[in-house]
Amino acid sequence: MSTILIIEQILNGLQFGIMLFLMAAGLTLIFGVMGLINLAHGSLYMIGAFAAAAVAGATGSFALALIAALAAAALAGAIVEIVVIRRLYAAAHLDQVLATFALILVFSEGTRWVFGSFPLFLDVPSYLSGPITLPGGIQYPLYRLALILIGLLVAFALWWLTVRTRLGVQIRAGENDREMIAALGVDISKLYTIVFALGAALAGLAGALVGAIQSVQVGMGEPVLILAFVVIVIGGIGSIKGAFIGAILVGLTDTLGGIFLPQFFKLFMEAGAATQTGSALASMAVYVLMSLVLIWRPTGLFGARS
């Protein structure tokens, strides 16, 4: 096993983790501010990817596709918030789980109805395709490197938004005491719509960016959604910092586990059985990680509420 392979895999893990962060940041923000579990977050990811693929197919511009993804997901998020989600804030978790599960059914089948069951394809733009040579002579796909940078940029922007802007102050205040900030004259229902649309836009962006390296199809959101839940549970629900660290942990565990666990079992097992045991355990690794974190800290790494 060469150093180059290890570095490549670490970069892959980082890239995966950072895309998970885009999903998880929205989820954790929505939970933190509104106390809502949104299972339909994966549908917003899917909507972003489909909007990007449709616009890229029509115009050929990747930049326009990304803007379309952001806009479509934010719009879908705002509509869903106003029509359905708004009625669920005071409801029990069970009702939230069910209503958003129902939304998944509506969105998935609706998308299948409009676009059909065949996957769409979104191409990596020519200026981002091909490998790039990193210091040390490592060849790495430029697009994946760009994903890492975009993700870091978004993470920074999110930090700046929550810490340095008026909206951020309102969001953080809303997490602590919603009656108080409503009493201080903040239009709380507008704030909730904005936060939901913001989370949706982040999910849509992630969908569009990942859509270019995977296929764009119905049901693409749910596996990512579940991993994003794992991320926010590890990080502590409501904490953006936790979501970032959780996302990187999950991304690295999933990617490196898939490569190194089979190799590890080959040290003391015969090759076939080692590959099987290794890959079976690797597919469970992030969930094992989550269980361990929860057993050690039942509210996650940075979770405050009990």
Next chain:
Amino acid sequence: MMQERTINALVLAGFVLLPIWALATDEPFTITLATRAVLLALAAVGLNIALGIGGLVSLGHAVFFGLGGYAMGILAFHAQSFTPLELGPLTIAGTKSMPIIWLCAIVVSALAAFVIGLLSLRTTGVYFIMITLAFGQMFFFFSISWSAYGGEDGLSIWVRNSFPGLNTLIPIQFFGLCFAALCLALFIHWRLRASPFGLTLNAARQNPARVEAVGLSPIRLKLLAFVISGAITGLAGALFADLNRFVSPTMFSWQLSGELIVLIVIGGVGRLMGPVVGAAVFVALEHLLGGLTDFWHIWLGVILLVIVLFSRGGIIGALTGKAGPHV
């Protein structure tokens, strides 16, 4: 407005009369549909013990459904291929006998429920929902990558397993068996709810601090409920696999866990017959809407949204005019 008791009796009568009618008019497919509804109901009755009485929103009950299914699949697979099942030092012969398979399914899922419950019950609220979901995914991915028993392709069983004294290949006899299991599970739920255990569990759902203050352990109560719940859902899984003569990782999928919750909520949370009504409606919708359009899940989604947003007590709640015991 109807009495809940009347509705319960009508639903059970419907489940008895429909297959008899189907038998008289020679429509074996209707019997299969009814069996499917009964088995989904059985799985949801299991979940309802944890969810309805204990308030444990488990989004991972497909684990037990799948374990029951695989218990049946693995035992029958070894019986039909005449290979022994090697569990470390133990060597077990496969079997096609339902009572033994059921026992294995119940024991395996109860054990899994004990371990999962022990770990998950350290958390509450959203964290509990998420950790049960994560356990579900763990089993799902494990079953996909474990190629010894079919991996992603699943495992087919050639002939339905046998039950002493019955010919399970005849749909109505197999239906009777499944219906008996459902009635037994409903009886257990009914007795459990009125028992001291059920009452304290109910109290632990409403106010764990007070239950603890009178010297009982809420976590222990919930764990026991979770184990009973998992065992019943496991039995349902074994029977469901026998109905289809097929097990696959979809039995572990989180959509299935979601659907089990959906069944309970359509019928009415915390009601004895909630899951049964829910399963009947679900299978009927699946069959009727599925025949009209390929996209029937949209309508299921809309119906579900309406139920969650506007009718708190599910169908039974709407018929009796009383909101459920709790929402």
